[in-house]
Amino acid sequence: MNLTIFNTLTGKKEEFKPLNPPSVGLYVCGPTVYGDPHLGHARPAITFDLLFRLLKYSGYKVRYVRNITDVGHMESDADEGEDKIAKKARLEQLEPMEVVQHYTIRYHDAMRLLNVLPPSIEPRASGHIIEQIELVKRILQNGYAYESNGSIYFDVEKYHKKYNYGKLSGRVIEDMMSGNRELEGQDEKRNSIDFALWKRATPEHIMRWPSPWGDGFPGWHVECSAMSTKYLGEPFDIHGGGMDLLFPHHECEIAQSVAAGGKEAVRYWMHNNMITINGQKMGKSLGNFITLEELFTGNHKMLDEAYSPMTIRFFILQAHYRSTLDFSNEALQAAGKGLNRLMAAFKLIDRIKPSDKSTVDVNDLSERAFAALYDDMNSPIAIAVLFDWVRIINSAAEGKESMTQSDLKSLKDTFRALTVDILGLQDDADEGSKYAELTGSLIEMILAMRQQAKESKDFATSDRLRDQLTQLGIKIKDRKDGADWEL
RNA sequence: GGUCUCGUGGCCGAGUGGCUAGGCAGAGGUCUGCAAAACCUCGUACAGCGGUUCGAUUCCGCUCGAGACCUCCA
Structure with a gap:
């Protein structure tokens, strides 16, 4: 039996053929940990958990990498744009990493309850600043990025002359350039569609790292490019995420990989839809x-x-x-x-x-x-x-x-x-705890008493037992030779 | 404005050029001391209007409606 998956890159279902069977490399964009996990987070987690489980069940050896974005993203293109995590930290008077830790734990707790298996590796963006800087350096060396006022931007127009920017999302670069809006603080960029690889940190910006271009922080899309290839090699099999990340995030990831190494890193792109x-x-x-x-x-x-x-x-x-x-x-x-x-x-x-x-x-x-x-x-x-x-x-x-x-x-x-x-479904009632076992035994005991009452036609007693159990939220299902129950 | 997606019976949601999706809710029935559960039967859904076709919910066009991306977002 062959697995087919819909590859966003080709817009078709394709037979899945791993690069190095039986190994499979799977990378999925994880959460930005500056807020409580919501229903939307559950969808990609469960979608790719299903893929992870299905691949493993099929005999593949899967390395599943799902990142934690703890560096935050810019709020806007504007210069005064501020790292989201830093902003939240100031508001709550907490260290940024304290906020990150808090919400990471919240995310893990929710995932465990949803019976989402932990990934093989869960790298943090903040732990891979060096890798990200190295990636930016390579793109600079290859001439597809430029420095501007302490920030590094990707030169989309130059890249597009040789490659195809927009191939994943179906965007037409010419349309995007002609329809460019005047945004404030765009003056650092040569072109409005250029995107940041590295941003200079303003003095009040507390999440900052030293770099060859001064203190700053990595751009929006570099972490996934850097971490996916670090752990899965280049190219690797599957990259997943929500459809809302298709553009610009994943489009930029492709551009970054190609600009840095001359080839695309991902063979199958998969995107889950929204709730x-x-x-x-x-x-x-x-x-x-x-x-x-x-x-x-x-x-x-x-x-x-x-x-x-x-x-x-x-x-x-x-x-x-x-x-x-x-x-x-x-x-x-x-x-x-x-x-x-x-x-x-x-x-x-x-x-x-x-x-x-x-x-x-x-x-x-x-x-x-x-x-x-x-x-x-x-x-x-x-x-x-x-x-x-x-x-x-x-x-x-x-x-x-x-x-x-x-x-x-x-x-x-x-x-x-x-x-x-x-499918990763488990019985909610199956707590597996001592109390659950005890409860089960007690209910079985009461049901046995009720069965006795029924056999001696003492329906008043049998009904009373059932009603009282029902009141406690225990549903009784009579069978020919006894009864089942569920909570 | 640009690019794109979708519109399925009360609700959620699959799928297909002609043959039952499924779940939940609802109606009737069987079973049962009663109840619950279970099982059986049922609703002639596919936005509208045209076109292609022997035949379209499924292909094409238009209309209406909803939504996504273009800015952080799962």
């Missing part, structure tokens, strides 16, 4: 975002209730990563219920009594679900196939379908591989 809220992109600049913590606690005026991390994960996985996904309470609630049904069926497999022969073809699940996943990670279809099997499992538990012992084992293994290993 929208009331049809509009969720983003910090629009102020319409919901943080992950707010989602998990339900503490936000737009939220009807709290949504578990797994509900969020499932919600995101139910849409294809290249489609926009619209947030709503109704959609989240639907995802939560669907997830419960899926996980309940998974557990139910153990209760199915083996038969002499099977009335269903268990290979169907793995064939169709993996075909979907290998087709540009079509998780919604894979999930739809899983739901087909939820129905079959439920029918089998009622004796309407039958499966042999080995088919049951195969089904369980496949179901687990898909839901747990690849």
Whole structure:
């Protein structure tokens, strides 16, 4: 089975062929840690977590690099533009690195709850200033950058004479130059479309590093170019990120790599789409975002209730990563219920009594679900196939379908591989703690008492036990020979 | 203004030139001491108008609507 992925560079689905199998290099743009992680951050994290898991499951040895941007970006082209992290630090009277540390931990906590696997390497921009300076030097040496008042800018026009600036995002450089707006503080640049590789730090700028051009800080796009190739080599296999980074960020990354080394660094570019809220992109600049913590606690005026991390994960996985996904309470609630049904069926497999022969073809699940996943990670279809099997499992538990012992084992293994290993779903109720085990045992004990009452037709007692359990949030599902429960 | 994307049944969301997506919600039924769950059946969705075609939700054009990028953004 071959994996195809949609390559933004060619605009087509392509068969994925790693440069050095079985190794795969994967780089994804990580968060800028100056604010709480929000629902938007969950999308690329989960999208590329799925890719990471799928590649590993397929036998690849993946080095997954996801950076932490702790140097911050300029707020504008203007000279008085200020490093965002520095600004926030001043406002809160904290050291910049204190802010960075705080939000990095918050991000990691949220990712862990979402069951997003940690990347193999998580490099920080601030820890790679030297590499970034070296990259800028090479671009300067090759003549594709110029110094201006202590800052270094990339010469887009010169670069475009030989190469193609805009090939990733489909921009036409001539249009961009003709339609240039008069922005303040542009005088340092030769051309409005030039971008900064290194910025001189003003005296009040607290995040600063020495460089051959004086004290300053790296430009917007150099960190990813420097760190991706440092850890993955040049070229490397896959570079991912949100669609909003396509231009200028990734376009500039290509230009930087080519200008520095004469060749492109990335073979497959992958971009996840945005999460929208009331049809509009969720983003910090629009102020319409919901943080992950707010989602998990339900503490936000737009939220009807709290949504578990797994509900969020499932919600995101139910849409294809290249489609926009619209947030709503109704959609989240639907995802939560669907997830419960899926996980309940998974557990139910153990209760199915083996038969002499099977009335269903268990290979169907793995064939169709993996075909979907290998087709540009079509998780919604894979999930739809899983739901087909939820129905079959439920029918089998009622004796309407039958499966042999080995088919049951195969089904369980496949179901687990898909839901747990690849989609990364886990049962919210499965705390795994001593208390959870104890609670489970206690509930089983009460249910046994209720079963006794039922057998002696003491329905008053059996109903009372059920009602009281229901009041505690424990849902009872009677079966022929006992009862299931879930929280 | 420039570049581009999208518009699917109550909601979310796949997909395809002719054949059931799936989930949630809703209706009816089966099962059950009751309830819940589960299972079965159901809604003749594909923005509008033209065109291509034997046939279009799927291809082309136009109209309307929504959105993204062009500035930090996942």
